[in-house]
Amino acid sequence: MHVVVNAAMSVDGKLSSRRREQIAISGPDDFDRVDQLRADSDAVMVGVGTILADDPSLTVDDADRRAARADRGKPENPARVVADSRIRTPPDATVLDGRAQTYLLVSEAAPPDFIEEMEDAGAYVIAAGQDRVDLTTTLAKLEGDGIDQLMVEGGGELIFGLLEEALVDELFVYIGPKVIGGRDAPTLADGDGFIEDFPEPELAGVERLDDGVVLHWQF
Numbered sequence: 001m002h003v004v005v006n007a008a009m010s011v012d013g014k015l016s017s018r019r020r021e022q023i024a025i026s027g028p029d030d031f032d033r034v035d036q037l038r039a040d041s042d043a044v045m046v047g048v049g050t051i052l053a054d055d056p057s058l059t060v061d062d063a064d065r066r067a068a069r070a071d072r073g074k075p076e077n078p079a080r081v082v083a084d085s086r087i088r089t090p091p092d093a094t095v096l097d098g099r100a101q102t103y104l105l106v107s108e109a110a111p112p113d114f115i116e117e118m119e120d121a122g123a124y125v126i127a128a129g130q131d132r133v134d135l136t137t138t139l140a141k142l143e144g145d146g147i148d149q150l151m152v153e154g155g156g157e158l159i160f161g162l163l164e165e166a167l168v169d170e171l172f173v174y175i176g177p178k179v180i181g182g183r184d185a186p187t188l189a190d191g192d193g194f195i196e197d198f199p200e201p202e203l204a205g206v207e208r209l210d211d212g213v214v215l216h217w218q219f
């Protein structure tokens with residue numbers, strides 16, 4: 001499986017403010033680039049923190065891109081994947097609207113009645129890991145289901161979890177003209193942080209876009 005992480009961050013590395021509400025960091029050209037990345041992917045993944053904060057659709061906006069996917073024999077939209085250890089995804093979340101297949105990755109600690117509720121809402125549930133999702137195992141199961149190209153849109157906890165398990169192949173970071181600040185605001189990679197063996201990706205590209213810049217890193 002090839003894993004591509006994409007996120008937009010402020011000048012000071014924040015994905016949002018301490019209120020964890022969605023903030024417009026990038027502009028229309030960057031959203032178009034992100035839409036193309038979605039269209040090129042078999043699935044788009046987020047953590048449940050992003051579901052609760054943003055309620056994203058994770059679908060492809062551009063009708064031509066959806067049609068091009070259908071011409072290639074693929075579903076119009078990539079599958080959606082949510083890492084949600086104990087199931088906090090609301091049954092009325094937009095990712096469960098039936099516009100694409102949705103996988104919920106949960107841990108063994110997920111309450112069985114919640115699992116049933118999610119399955120009733122149309123999600124395909126994959127469980128691995130004691131207290132939090134075992135990302136290596138669950139991504140391998142997704143690959144077994146035909147997901148070869150996985151795009152990850154955040155947030156910071158999930159991105160760190162993937163980096164920690166050396167599961168990231170590429171990272172696109174849009175840096176927009178805003179300073180958000182705040183010690184409790186989410187950053188690109190949260191979790192416990194590294195204290196040694198820091199991942200050291202190579203810079204593969206730099207592009208000016210909207211009023212900011214996209215950095216492309218390869219691991």
Ligand SMILES: NC(=O)C1=CN([C@@H]2O[C@H](COP(=O)(O)OP(=O)(O)OC[C@H]3O[C@@H](n4cnc5c(N)ncnc54)[C@H](O)[C@@H]3O)[C@@H](O)[C@H]2O)C=CC1
Binds near residue numbers: 009048156161190
């Ligand atoms: N600017 C941008 O591009 C984006 C910004 N955001 C922002 O990020 C914030 C949400 O990010 P976070 O709170 O960090 O939540 P998150 O979206 O990273 O989700 C974290 C949750 O994922 C689940 N998880 C399960 N297994 C895990 C594992 N092995 N490793 C890590 N997480 C695991 C846990 O339930 C954990 O609480 C919101 O404020 C949202 O607006 C989110 C996506 C993109």
Ligand SMILES: Nc1nc(O)c(N)c(N[C@@H]2O[C@H](COP(=O)(O)O)[C@@H](O)[C@H]2O)n1
Binds near residue numbers: 007023046154
């Ligand atoms: N690329 C980008 N730029 C920004 O300025 C952002 N705030 C975000 N946020 C993420 O974009 C996703 C929106 O999804 P839908 O369009 O609703 O499908 C979501 O994951 C946000 O967290 N991204």
